[in-house]
Amino acid sequence: MVGGRKNGLKKAYLVGSRPPQNDSLWEAARLGGFEVIVEDRNVQNREKKIDTGIVTQIMADSYECITDKNMDEMILVAGDKDYVPAVNHISKRGIRVVVYFWDHAAVELKDHAAEFVSLNKYIDVFSR
Numbered sequence: 001m002v003g004g005r006k007n008g009l010k011k012a013y014l015v016g017s018r019p020p021q022n023d024s025l026w027e028a029a030r031l032g033g034f035e036v037i038v039e040d041r042n043v044q045n046r047e048k049k050i051d052t053g054i055v056t057q058i059m060a061d062s063y064e065c066i067t068d069k070n071m072d073e074m075i076l077v078a079g080d081k082d083y084v085p086a087v088n089h090i091s092k093r094g095i096r097v098v099v100y101f102w103d104h105a106a107v108e109l110k111d112h113a114a115e116f117v118s119l120n121k122y123i124d125v126f127s128r
Contacts, residue, residue, distance in 0.1 A: 010065050010072070013037060015054050017047045054078065055086045062090045069094045073114075079105030087112045 014029040015037045030036050037057075039049045058074060066072045074090060076083060079101035087097045091112060099105065099113040103120050110116040119126070 009033070011035065011061055013054075013057055015039075015050055015057070017041050017050065051080065051082050055083065058090065059086055062093065062095055066095050069096075072096075073098055075100060076113075077101060077119075079109060081106035081108045084108050084112050 012032075012034045013036075014026065014034045016026075016039070018038050018040050019026050026036055026038070037053060039047070039053065042048045054076075058076065062074065066074075073096035075098050076087065077100045079099075083099075084106070087099070087109065090097050091114065096114040097112075098115045098117060099109055100117045100119055101109075103118050105116065
């Protein structure tokens with residue numbers, strides 16, 4: 001067990017806006033060991049604090065959780081180019097950052113990641 005987790009992950013987060021009450025993804029993530037961080041939408045029903053919350057968490061974890069830059073890596077499941085500065089900073093410190101997302105992820109984000117993994121081939125799994 002690494003970091004107290006049998007799957008080798010030290011930490012795992014699911015960050016997003018408050019889901020509908022009947023949404024089973026969030027509970028499944030909790031049961032799978034993810035820390036679930038939920039933010040309320042603003043009065044215009046728009047997401048707020050999601051991207052900045054993710055960036056804050058990955059930056060903090062890059063300093064607090066990465067103990068072996070030869071073995072540890074960060075995995076980001078996102079496709080927005082707003083993550084490029086954080087990914088670039090973490091990468092420059094010698095930490096491998098792997099980005100998972102659909103093929104339409106920002107080219108700039110793909111370019112700054114050590115590796116990009118397309119989720120397109122898993123669409124059938126996600127649509128169940």
